[in-house]
Amino acid sequence: MLRIGLTGGIGSGKSTVARVFELLGIPVYYADDRAKRLMNEDEELKKEIRSLFGEAAYTDGNLNRKWLASVVFNDSEKLSRLNQVVHPATIRDAGNWMKMQTSPYVIKEAALLFESGAQKDLDQVIGVFAPTPLRIQRVMKRDHVTREEVMARMNRQIEEDIKMRLCDHIITNNEQEMVIPQVISLHQQLLARARE
Numbered sequence: 001m002l003r004i005g006l007t008g009g010i011g012s013g014k015s016t017v018a019r020v021f022e023l024l025g026i027p028v029y030y031a032d033d034r035a036k037r038l039m040n041e042d043e044e045l046k047k048e049i050r051s052l053f054g055e056a057a058y059t060d061g062n063l064n065r066k067w068l069a070s071v072v073f074n075d076s077e078k079l080s081r082l083n084q085v086v087h088p089a090t091i092r093d094a095g096n097w098m099k100m101q102t103s104p105y106v107i108k109e110a111a112l113l114f115e116s117g118a119q120k121d122l123d124q125v126i127g128v129f130a131p132t133p134l135r136i137q138r139v140m141k142r143d144h145v146t147r148e149e150v151m152a153r154m155n156r157q158i159e160e161d162i163k164m165r166l167c168d169h170i171i172t173n174n175e176q177e178m179v180i181p182q183v184i185s186l187h188q189q190l191l192a193r194a195r196e
Contacts, residue, residue, distance in 0.1 A: 002124065005124070006108065011138040026105060049082070105191070105193075125169075130174055
């Protein structure tokens with residue numbers, strides 16, 4: 001079974017592309033969603049987060065997401081420490097999830113695939129590319145945030161052109177080229193590769 005990464009900058013349309021793969025019958029692991037669940041359910045991870053940030057990190061056993069966000073998002077060192085415990089837990093969880101799948105290939109969708117080092121456990125990586133102005137527009141509309149807030153999030157990710165150069169395949173999601181035919185073509189290539 002092939003293990004395929006799917007990444008791209010914020011607002012590139014990774015989730016949209018992932019859903020197309022799901023419609024084609026390919027299981028998708030959504031790293032950000034799983035990380036949020038693990039921060040609430042994985043006792044070892046909860047212990048590590050408490051030791052880093054104190055008891056205030058949890059309220060009634062649930063992650064105090066708003067409080068933690070206010071602590072880490074303006075302090076790159078604290079954000080880095082949080083990522084140092086969350087990323088390995090998510091990578092482990094993804095590995096266990098992949099072992100349970102039976103399809104010719106699986107997809108791990110993650111914004112911070114290269115930043116977390118998760119690409120080392122994958123056979124190939126697909127990048128979803130969209131021009132920066134379009135990405136900013138999408139995120140402002142989707143999350144009801146300012147341009148400055150979007151830029152701050154983008155600055156925490158590897159530059160888009162560098163990220164795309166690290167990928168084996170690129171899907172362009174610029175609202176001019178159709179995404180579905182690109183995904184279907186790649187799906188067929190990956191099925192053929194999986195059969196080799």
